[in-house]
Amino acid sequence: MPQQEIPVTDWSEYDMLPVGIIIIRRDYSILFWNNCIADWSDISADEMSGTNLLERFPDLNRNVIRGRIDIVFSGGPAAIFSPQFHPHIIPAIHPNGGKRFQSTTVVPHRSGAELNAMIVIEDVTDIYRQTREYRDLKNSAENELAKRKCAEEDLRKSEEKYRTLVENANSIILKVDKTGNITFFNEFAQRFFGYTSDEIIGKPAIGTIVPVVESESGRDLQLMVDEIVRHPLNNTFNENENITRDGKRVWVRWQNKALTDENGQYSGLLSIGTDSTARRQAEAALQKAHDELEIRVRERTADLHESEERLKLKLDSILMPGTDISDLELINILDIPAIQSLMDDFSKLTGMGTAIVDLKGNVIESSGWTDICKKFHRVNERSARICKESDLFFARNLIPGQYVAYKCRNNLWDVVTPLVIGDKHVGNIYTGQFFYEDEIIDDSVFSAQAEEFGFDRENYMAALRTVPRFSHEQINHLMNYMVKFSGIISRLSYSNLKLARSMAEQKRVQEELRTLYDELEKRVIERTAELSQAQAAYKQANKKLNLLSSITRHDINNQLMALNAYIMLSEEAVENPVELKEFIAKEQRIADTMAHQIHFTKDYEEMGVHAPAWQNVKAVLEKVKARLTLRNIRVDAEDPNLELFADPLLEKVFYNLTDNALRYGGEKMTFIRVMTRKDNGELIIAVEDDGNGISTEDKAQLFTKGFGKHTGLGLFLSREILSLTGITITENGEPGRGARFEMVVPEGTYRFTGKNKVKITPPPYINPPSPE
Amino acid sequence: MELDADAVDAIRELINIGVGRAAGMLNEITQCPITLKVPSISIESMEKLTRILDENVPPLSTISLHFKGTMSGVAALVFPQESAALLVTLMTQEDKDAQDLDVMRIETLKEVGNIIINAVMGSIANVLDQHLNYSLPRYQEIRISALAQSLKESADNRVVLANAHFHLEGTTISGNILLILEIGSMDALLEGIERMTSRD
Numbered sequence: 001m002p003q004q005e006i007p008v009t010d011w012s013e014y015d016m017l018p019v020g021i022i023i024i025r026r027d028y029s030i031l032f033w034n035n036c037i038a039d040w041s042d043i044s045a046d047e048m049s050g051t052n053l054l055e056r057f058p059d060l061n062r063n064v065i066r067g068r069i070d071i072v073f074s075g076g077p078a079a080i081f082s083p084q085f086h087p088h089i090i091p092a093i094h095p096n097g098g099k100r101f102q103s104t105t106v107v108p109h110r111s112g113a114e115l116n117a118m119i120v121i122e123d124v125t126d127i128y129r130q131t132r133e134y135r136d137l138k139n140s141a142e143n144e145l146a147k148r149k150c151a152e153e154d155l156r157k158s159e160e161k162y163r164t165l166v167e168n169a170n171s172i173i174l175k176v177d178k179t180g181n182i183t184f185f186n187e188f189a190q191r192f193f194g195y196t197s198d199e200i201i202g203k204p205a206i207g208t209i210v211p212v213v214e215s216e217s218g219r220d221l222q223l224m225v226d227e228i229v230r231h232p233l234n235n236t237f238n239e240n241e242n243i244t245r246d247g248k249r250v251w252v253r254w255q256n257k258a259l260t261d262e263n264g265q266y267s268g269l270l271s272i273g274t275d276s277t278a279r280r281q282a283e284a285a286l287q288k289a290h291d292e293l294e295i296r297v298r299e300r301t302a303d304l305h306e307s308e309e310r311l312k313l314k315l316d317s318i319l320m321p322g323t324d325i326s327d328l329e330l331i332n333i334l335d336i337p338a339i340q341s342l343m344d345d346f347s348k349l350t351g352m353g354t355a356i357v358d359l360k361g362n363v364i365e366s367s368g369w370t371d372i373c374k375k376f377h378r379v380n381e382r383s384a385r386i387c388k389e390s391d392l393f394f395a396r397n398l399i400p401g402q403y404v405a406y407k408c409r410n411n412l413w414d415v416v417t418p419l420v421i422g423d424k425h426v427g428n429i430y431t432g433q434f435f436y437e438d439e440i441i442d443d444s445v446f447s448a449q450a451e452e453f454g455f456d457r458e459n460y461m462a463a464l465r466t467v468p469r470f471s472h473e474q475i476n477h478l479m480n481y482m483v484k485f486s487g488i489i490s491r492l493s494y495s496n497l498k499l500a501r502s503m504a505e506q507k508r509v510q511e512e513l514r515t516l517y518d519e520l521e522k523r524v525i526e527r528t529a530e531l532s533q534a535q536a537a538y539k540q541a542n543k544k545l546n547l548l549s550s551i552t553r554h555d556i557n558n559q560l561m562a563l564n565a566y567i568m569l570s571e572e573a574v575e576n577p578v579e580l581k582e583f584i585a586k587e588q589r590i591a592d593t594m595a596h597q598i599h600f601t602k603d604y605e606e607m608g609v610h611a612p613a614w615q616n617v618k619a620v621l622e623k624v625k626a627r628l629t630l631r632n633i634r635v636d637a638e639d640p641n642l643e644l645f646a647d648p649l650l651e652k653v654f655y656n657l658t659d660n661a662l663r664y665g666g667e668k669m670t671f672i673r674v675m676t677r678k679d680n681g682e683l684i685i686a687v688e689d690d691g692n693g694i695s696t697e698d699k700a701q702l703f704t705k706g707f708g709k710h711t712g713l714g715l716f717l718s719r720e721i722l723s724l725t726g727i728t729i730t731e732n733g734e735p736g737r738g739a740r741f742e743m744v745v746p747e748g749t750y751r752f753t754g755k756n757k758v759k760i761t762p763p764p765y766i767n768p769p770s771p772e
Numbered sequence: 773m774e775l776d777a778d779a780v781d782a783i784r785e786l787i788n789i790g791v792g793r794a795a796g797m798l799n800e801i802t803q804c805p806i807t808l809k810v811p812s813i814s815i816e817s818m819e820k821l822t823r824i825l826d827e828n829v830p831p832l833s834t835i836s837l838h839f840k841g842t843m844s845g846v847a848a849l850v851f852p853q854e855s856a857a858l859l860v861t862l863m864t865q866e867d868k869d870a871q872d873l874d875v876m877r878i879e880t881l882k883e884v885g886n887i888i889i890n891a892v893m894g895s896i897a898n899v900l901d902q903h904l905n906y907s908l909p910r911y912q913e914i915r916i917s918a919l920a921q922s923l924k925e926s927a928d929n930r931v932v933l934a935n936a937h938f939h940l941e942g943t944t945i946s947g948n949i950l951l952i953l954e955i956g957s958m959d960a961l962l963e964g965i966e967r968m969t970s971r972d
Contacts, residue, residue, distance in 0.1 A: 077890050131876045
């Protein structure tokens with residue numbers, strides 16, 4: 001681009017300014033490029049003068065810059081380009097690295113009549129950076145401030161919540177300092193203890209809300225408070241007696257927490273208390289009730305134990321059929337509580353004391369006896385001995401259905417009737433310790449008795465005055481009642497006894513019968529099983545016999561027919577010794593066969609009779625081979641180590657299979673072989689040949705008894721023999737390509753011996769598939 | 773001269789043309805979609821204007837341009853300070869949390885004001901078909917009453933007030949474009965308008 005003519009103008013003062021100044025014409029040719037911009041851009045004024053600004057800095061040609069500069073050229077206002085939107089109008093490197101940030105103003109600039117534009121560029125790099133730093137700092141400070149405000153707000157809320165919680169809590173909350181003086185006392189505490197906050201703050205807890213000594217235990221609470229304040233961590237919980245302002249003793253359970261000051265130093269104690277007075281009272285009442293209950297339970301347990309023992313004894317003795325009634329304790333025969341209740345009512349009604357005493361003098365029941373008896377005569381050892389004498393007198397002199405009146409040596413009347421159960425005298429019913437109405441009582445006699453036995457005379461005589469008096473008629477009526485009562489008791493008790501014994505006996509007999517029945521049933525089941533086994537054995541034996549008979553008959557008939565034929569041929573060949581010798585040899589072989597068949601019948605007879613045994617398949621096959629005419633056919637077992645657990649007649653199975661193959665395999669047959677393979681734990685034994693095979697129609701009846709071209713028994717028999725040890729047999733050969741009998745031998749009934757223990761061959765092909 | 777409805781419509785049209793140009797320029801500079809609308813333009817008395825814009829509020833962020841010639845006065849773009857800061861923040865796509873007007877943001881705001889005022893004054897100057905002398909644009913935080921006092925002569929009681937709505941980043945920011953003329957200058961403007969309409 002050709003350099004334009006530059007007017008000679010002195011703008012040298014602009015070189016002195018610390019801002020970049022560029023003066024351009026309307027066509028954007030540069031008229032002036034001051035030192036500052038030359039310095040920044042590293043482009044000299046000489047180089048820039050006259051050149052086109054837009055060509056040197058094409059970025060300025062954009063509408064957002066050039067369009068606005070054009071307005072300046074057209075007389076419009078100045079254009080301002082901020083560093084935010086136009087940071088590098090004239091790209092220039094700052095000494096500290098990076099581009100200079102520029103703030104640019106374009107103003108009209110008149111040179112004589114020519115209106116040019118002056119571009120004034122201010123370097124704001126430092127300001128820009130400082131502003132950025134200021135913004136970062138400010139943002140950081142504002143964020144910090146915001147966080148602090150949040151934290152302060154949280155703290156304020158927390159404090160407010162805490163204050164509300166503490167003030168409104170339904171618990172005592174207080175603080176004490178290290179010396180035990182109260183420093184905080186919440187509203188609940190004020191209500192509870194009766195002190196206002198002003199009254200209590202600064203005062204020691206001991207002596208105000210904590211008494212010096214605990215009333216119940218005598219514990220020194222001053223020591224306790226000192227210990228808690230000194231070692232709060234060891235005293236997180238404590239419970240002690242407290243005292244309210246009006247002197248009321250209360251119990252409080254405290255939870256204590258050590259407080260620390262701003263330096264983390266222990267400063268005092270926060271204690272939260274719960275009124276436990278009611279709980280402690282309830283606990284004490286409960287403990288008392290518990291103790292009482294414990295005693296009663298112990299007593300009752302002992303009573304029950306005793307009662308249980310007594311009851312057990314009573315039952316045992318009652319129910320023991322061989323026991324004589326007279327051997328039983330009276331207490332064990334009678335329904336004591338029922339009789340006691342009856343006699344109590346009787347005594348209240350008549351005013352007469354009653355008692356039932358056994359023949360050994362033991363009082364079984366007593367009611368309404370007077371103080372003179374209970375408190376004096378029966379208490380004193382000597383006077384009691386006299387009572388005992390009276391008891392024994394009655395024991396010896398009573399007659400059932402009658403009563404005896406007897407004035408004892410203590411000078412009081414007793415009337416007694418015997419208690420007889422069954423035909424045994426077991427005890428006596430007493431009434432007594434009375435005077436007859438018409439009897440004159442000599443106080444001196446009783447006074448002397450008091451003297452003799454050491455009774456308190458006054459009390460004894462007072463007791464004497466309370467002794468009832470009855471007329472003879474009254475006693476007569478009472479005793480008649482007693483005699484009848486005795487009779488009823490006797491009969492009822494005896495009946496009960498008999499009934500109980502009868503029931504016990506019946507139960508025992510029933511149990512014996514049940515045992516006998518169970519034994520019998522068991523024996524019937526065993527016998528039935530035996531019979532069932534025997535029947536099964538019989539059926540099996542019968543079946544075998546029938547089978548044996550058929551086999552024998554068929555086989556021997558068959559051989560006999562052949563023998564007869566050869567005998568006839570022999571007769572005709574008498575003249576031909578060579579032919580005759582041949583026939584005789586055949587006859588001999590038939591005879592041998594018949595002998596073997598007869599021998600076999602013995603074997604069959606033993607089918608299922610002898611226990612199954614392990615048998616080597618190859619060895620069995622060798623025996624079979626020895627008995628048959630093999631022609632030139634190869635007969636072999638693949639595995640010499642295979643053994644089967646089978647009936648000893650296994651040889652018959654292989655004989656039949658081999659014999660059948662030889663008979664019906666045809667001329668083209670070259671081999672008969674025994675192959676094995678495993679299938680899911682079972683062993684498959686295939687006896688296969690390459691003969692004619694078995695037609696499809698014959699396959700269906702192959703194992704049916706009587707079916708076949710020869711005896712019709714061989715395969716049927718084979719299946720029977722194998723089935724004895726769970727072995728199954730099927731035929732799956734291909735007609736025209738050979739027969740193939742597969743025996744499936746269950747796991748556990750086959751094994752491999754010797755080195756070749758696990759040899760299993762892959763499924764064999766009787767005949768390889770033909771190419772077509 | 774009377775400021776009749778037709779004259780007001782003509783002034784509204786001039787301002788709209790200028791603002792339209794400015795919006796296009798701002799879109800190009802900021803590389804983000806900005807919608808600039810002038811929903812209302814009115815001629816208000818200075819008394820009412822100061823009541824609307826000055827009372828009970830801090831001084832406004834103002835980018836002003838004084839002009840002198842056939843028509844003299846001051847053209848200004850004014851915002852409440854917070855709105856001005858937010859406008860720059862959104863235009864420069866800075867963090868919204870930092871919104872105070874530092875020196876860099878003032879420079880940016882000055883350029884925005886420069887673009888809008890230049891566009892509006894360009895429209896008006898075309899009508900007048902007369903050359904005007906302009907001062908350099910200036911940023912001040914100033915009350916409108918003080919801005920009016922910056923004129924050499926007394927201000928005409930009729931002030932052109934145009935509401936300007938900037939819509940960007942889902943936010944609408946309101947400001948005002950003011951045209952405060954010295955006494956007599958309004959007549960020059962109206963004559964220019966009349967000449968223009970009579971030409972049509």
